[in-house]
Amino acid sequence: MSKPTLLILAAGMGSRYGGIKQLDQFGPNGETIIDYSLYDAIRAGFGKVVFIIREELREDFEKTFGPKLTGKIEYDYAIQGFQSYVPESLGNIERAKPWGTGHAMLCAWEQTETPFAVINADDFYGAEAYKTMADFLSNNSDESVHAMVGYQVKNTLSENGTVSRGVCEKDDEGYLTSVIERTKILRNEAGQIEFLDNGEPEPLGENTPVSMNFWGFMPSAFTKTKEYFEAYAKENYDAPKAEFYIPTIMSKMMGEGVGKCKVFDTSSDWFGVTYPDDKPDVQASIQKLVNDGAYPLKLWE
Secondary structure, three states, X not given: OOOOEEEEEXXXXXXXXXXXXXXXXXOOOOOOHHHHHHHHXXXXXXXXXXXXXXXXXXXXXXXXXXXXXXXXXXXXXXXXXXXXXXXXXXXXXXXOOOOOHHHHHHOOHHHOOOOEEEEEOOEEOXXXXXXXXXXXXXXXXXXXXXXXXXEEHHHOOOOOOOEEEEEEEEOOOOEEEEEEEEEEEEEOOOOXXXXXXXXXXXXXXXXXXXXXXXXXXXXXXXXXXXXXXXXXXXXXXXXXXXXXXXXXXXXXXXXXXXXXXXXEEEOOOOEEOOOHHHHHHHHXXXXXXXXOOOOOOOOOO
C-alpha cells in the first residue's frame, strides 16, 4: 500500500501575526514549526509532502525546505490562487485574502494521489498525532471513512487573544456528528472557557474536543470538495473575505450520507502562533521538548 501524503496549509496572510509566520524561526537552530511537522511526518511513515502556498512564497519555501527534504521524502508545491477552481462563468474574482482552508486543500488535488492528511503550517501537533493519522490512512480501505485528530479545547488556547476552533461532537462509536467553527474562544477572567460568536458569551467544557485542522481524507473527498466549493464560490463571489473551511466539507459529506469521520482523541498539548506575543511561548515549548529528548538539537543533521 502506498504511503500517505501530507498537505501543509501555508498560503495564509498572517494578518494578526504581522508577518509570514510559516517561515518564522522558533527552534534552537532557527527551525520553523513546519520543520518539526515534517520531521514527525517522515518518522510516522508519510511518503510525500505538498506545500500549499501563494505563488510569491515559492522561492522562499524552496530555499528553506528543499535542501532538508531532498533524499528524505518526496515533496511538491500547490499554488492557492484566487481563481483556482472558481467557475469560469464568474469571471475574474477580486479578493482581500485566500478562499480558505477547504479551497486550499482542493488546490492540491493534482499533486495528491494517495490518502492524505491536512495540517496548518503554524501549528505544532506532536509526534503522536502524525503516527495515529499515518496508521489510519495506510490501513483504511473504506473510501467513505475519513478522520481527524481532536484536541481538548483547554490545551489549545492563547493567552494573547481569542482563537478560532472547530468545536466537535461525536457519537458513541467515535464518529464525528457535528463540527461548528467558533471564531472567538477565550478563557474569561473567572477562568472559564467560553466563545463569543453571537455577542453573548456561551460556555465550553474544558475537555470539549476541537479540530485544529489535522484532518485525514481518502482521495474520493476531492470530487465532493470541488462540487461544494464551486457552489460556495457562486454564492460568495462578491464577498471578498468569505472563507470555505475544511469542516464545511466534512459536515456536508456527513449530511449527504457520503462520508463519515473517525475522531482520534489526544490529550497532547497543541501550540501555535496566532499573535506576535505567542512566539516566546512557542520557542519555550520547543526548547523544552528538545531538552527532554523528544527532538534532536539540530533537527536535520
